[in-house]
Amino acid sequence: MPEWKxxxxxxxxxxxxxxxxxxxxxxxxxxxxxxxxxxxxxxxxKWADGxxxxxxxxxxxxxxxxxxxxxxxxxxxxxxxxxxKACFVSNPFLxxxxxxxxxxxxxxxxxxxxxxxxxxxRMRNLALMEVKGRIAEALLELQAVYGTGKxxxxxxxxxxxxxxxxxxxxxxxxxxxxxxxxxxxxIQVSGKSICIRQPxxxxxxxxxxxx
Amino acid sequence: MPEWKxxxxxxxxxxxxxxxxxxxxxxxxxxxxxxxxxxxxxxxxKWADGxxxxxxxxxxxxxxxxxxxxxxxxxxxxxxxxxxKACFVSNPFLxxxxxxxxxxxxxxxxxxxxxxxxxxxRMRNLALMEVKGRIAEALLELQAVYGTGKxxxxxxxxxxxxxxxxxxxxxxxxxxxxxxxxxxxxIQVSGKSICIRQPxxxxxxxxxxxx
DNA sequence: CGAATTATTGAGAGCAATCAACTGATGTGG
DNA sequence: CCACATCAGTTGATTGCTCTCAATAATTCG
Numbered sequence: 001m002p003e004w005k006x007x008x009x010x011x012x013x014x015x016x017x018x019x020x021x022x023x024x025x026x027x028x029x030x031x032x033x034x035x036x037x038x039x040x041x042x043x044x045x046k047w048a049d050g051x052x053x054x055x056x057x058x059x060x061x062x063x064x065x066x067x068x069x070x071x072x073x074x075x076x077x078x079x080x081x082x083x084x085k086a087c088f089v090s091n092p093f094l095x096x097x098x099x100x101x102x103x104x105x106x107x108x109x110x111x112x113x114x115x116x117x118x119x120x121x122r123m124r125n126l127a128l129m130e131v132k133g134r135i136a137e138a139l140l141e142l143q144a145v146y147g148t149g150k151x152x153x154x155x156x157x158x159x160x161x162x163x164x165x166x167x168x169x170x171x172x173x174x175x176x177x178x179x180x181x182x183x184x185x186x187i188q189v190s191g192k193s194i195c196i197r198q199p200x201x202x203x204x205x206x207x208x209x210x211x
Numbered sequence: 212m213p214e215w216k217x218x219x220x221x222x223x224x225x226x227x228x229x230x231x232x233x234x235x236x237x238x239x240x241x242x243x244x245x246x247x248x249x250x251x252x253x254x255x256x257k258w259a260d261g262x263x264x265x266x267x268x269x270x271x272x273x274x275x276x277x278x279x280x281x282x283x284x285x286x287x288x289x290x291x292x293x294x295x296k297a298c299f300v301s302n303p304f305l306x307x308x309x310x311x312x313x314x315x316x317x318x319x320x321x322x323x324x325x326x327x328x329x330x331x332x333r334m335r336n337l338a339l340m341e342v343k344g345r346i347a348e349a350l351l352e353l354q355a356v357y358g359t360g361k362x363x364x365x366x367x368x369x370x371x372x373x374x375x376x377x378x379x380x381x382x383x384x385x386x387x388x389x390x391x392x393x394x395x396x397x398i399q400v401s402g403k404s405i406c407i408r409q410p411x412x413x414x415x416x417x418x419x420x421x422x
Numbered sequence: 423c424g425a426a427t428t429a430t431t432g433a434g435a436g437c438a439a440t441c442a443a444c445t446g447a448t449g450t451g452g
Numbered sequence: 453c454c455a456c457a458t459c460a461g462t463t464g465a466t467t468g469c470t471c472t473c474a475a476t477a478a479t480t481c482g
Contacts, residue, residue, distance in 0.1 A: 045335050053335045067331065070324035075331060102313050105320060112323035113281035119330035120278065120286060124256050124264040126338040127379030131438065168338030170439060175462070342470065381471060386430070429478065445462070
């Protein structure tokens with residue numbers, strides 16, 4: 001866990017969340033931010049018809065709920081992908097820290113700037129890549145965020161529904177494309193775990209000429 | 212212009228940019244940030260085949276190039292939509308200000324947080340809305356950013372190419388949909404100017420049930 | 423006035439969403 | 453133990469939208 005994040009981790013109000021539990025919900029008043037201690041969390045935003053887009057996947061050490069710093073209500077929801085623990089930092093405590101520790105404030109600002117760059121990259125991908133490419137993106141992103149364990153399998157249980165939610169497509173489309181990838185031996189699926197066997201081929205199959 | 216931005220505007224190194232001129236370019240080393248004094252600027256990001264996505268439209272008072280704070284090179288380009296003036300703030304000066312003025316640093320951080328929220332909203336729209344809805348978004352966004360002058364026309368010259376670039380679609384598709392909107396008397400076009408006559412109907416025609 | 427660029431329009435193809443059907447696993451009541 | 457229901461996972465067919473390409477019209481510019 002990056003050192004700077006320990007500044008806010010001093011306040012050890014650790015909360016536990018069962019798989020599927022909500023850390024916070026879109027529209028609720030902002031009470032503070034969370035620092036993920038263990039587990040995995042998805043941040044998502046609703047749309048019509050029960051559709052939603054997964055904004056990002058958060059791993060151990062990541063900050064959650066910081067979007068709320070700009071307003072009074074959370075613009076997104078956060079749901080545990082597996083049993084997780086998170087350190088909760090209340091707004092008053094955060095305020096005090098921001099006022100007292102200017103280095104921390106600057107580091108947090110740079111963290112925001114970096115998040116913004118990622119968001120822009122993702123905006124571009126969502127707008128210009130076609131669905132296959134976005135699904136590939138989702139897989140690569142999951143691996144980048146959570147890493148791989150034994151057998152090179154991605155270290156988090158993901159449903160096809162989640163992949164669809166991240167790629168901005170439907171369950172069925174994800175299903176069909178994953179099947180193609182499995183048949184081509186580019187990836188391997190076992191239960192809720194996925195293993196990327198040939199990342200290069202994966203990218204190539206999405207013909208999405210990268211920047 | 213918001214007061215707080217004047218903190219960095221003290222340094223009056225005002226630069227002029229002709230319509231179409233680049234303020235900075237994707238991939239170039241970051242030299243500083245810009246504060247737009249007059250005119251209008253688009254921020255865009257390249258992709259394959261000469262395609263690009265317009266990340267945002269900036270109006271007078273907006274900050275440009277701040278994404279670069281997180282890295283050494285600009286992740287995006289900025290191009291003047293019309294003759295513009297921008298106050299350039301070099302990195303060293305910005306560094307000094309950030310170190311000295313902590314209130315400014317905090318305000319800038321909150322600005323980032325707000326930008327992040329906007330980016331997420333846009334991510335969701337780009338991923339889940341269909342093309343018509345995204346074009347409508349583009350029009351409404353342009354009006355929100357630049358406002359309207361006499362005749363209620365949006366106060367900036369926009370090409371259909373730019374609308375396509377913002378909506379993540381093609382020139383022809385924008386052309387055809389705008390024609391439908393004009394025929395339905397929802398909007399009005401005159402040269403490079405656009406006027407939204409019936410915003411409600413515009414939203415409805417995109418069937419995109421809003422949040 | 424001719425050339426080159428840009429605007430406009432139509433036809434066609436391809437992709438992905440939707441819908442519907444099927445499979446198999448699990449559970450429930452008789 | 454079996455018949456039935458339920459539900460998630462899986463697959464195919466269809467439809468509609470949007471991109472691409474191409475052809476024509478209009479405009480700018482030399």
